[in-house]
Amino acid sequence: MSATNTDVPSMRAHALPTPVPAGDYDACPVTSLMRRVGDKWTLLVLSLLGRRPYRYNELHRAVEGISQRMLTRTLRTLEADGLVARTVFPSVPPSVEYRLTPLGESLLVPLSALADWAVRHQPSSTPLGVRPLGDNG
């Protein structure tokens, strides 16, 4: 293969496709996507924007715990990836709206399937922070 390796087809139901050349992991769109969605806040932001458009500070409050730095970084990356659209309204005070692009919405479909698997099969399987019992005290 090497240069002609354009496969990585649609991969059938149960096994990921090609034995991936490795070293090209960077260029593999699959791993690339995972690494992005796999960061600390992206999935969270994506899930919020999946419900409706948000303004910057609105997101900042909703994703309570995120720093301005990371919120901005996350949004900028999503924008660069074409998943989120940023619209500035030159009002006073200024307001900026973030919303999913059609591409972003389309991503939520397979993402939902994965999320569904996660809540069903995952580790201690306590959905959203409801630990089994005193983990801390």
Next chain:
Amino acid sequence: MSATNTDVPSMRAHALPTPVPAGDYDACPVTSLMRRVGDKWTLLVLSLLGRRPYRYNELHRAVEGISQRMLTRTLRTLEADGLVARTVFPSVPPSVEYRLTPLGESLLVPLSALADWAVRHQPSSTPLGVRPLGDNG
């Protein structure tokens, strides 16, 4: 919500579920899963094991570029997550086989859907390391 937040249901087709409490992002199985699969080698190893069982060095060669440290770490984490089974054959020289568990195989299903989305919609969309033109030679 807070302590009673056990929802994060199956989330309908187009929008991720709950506005996630945030701060609980660590405990959210969805984000948690993403962060694991989103590391540098997990997806690659998972895809290989999706085809057939592998021995340690066999993987080391197949995932050319990975260090022993990271291969071991990745496999150990996958094992801890119940996605991969490790079997030691006390032969001489010793051999260890890694294979997907049923849980691991079940994960490949939604993962494949996401991978499929990636190869279809992603960035410069050059599937597996086939850069547009002479990047290296």
Next chain:
DNA sequence: CTGTATCCGATGTGATACTG
């Protein structure tokens, strides 16, 4: 063959202060 231990640079993330 199948790992473990150690060191080290790269990157991710948070805190804080400042700006149009």
Next chain:
DNA sequence: CAGTATCACATCGGATACAG
């Protein structure tokens, strides 16, 4: 309101050496 700049710390990941 919606950011940017800077510093600091934790974790990720690679290289190398060593071991059962």
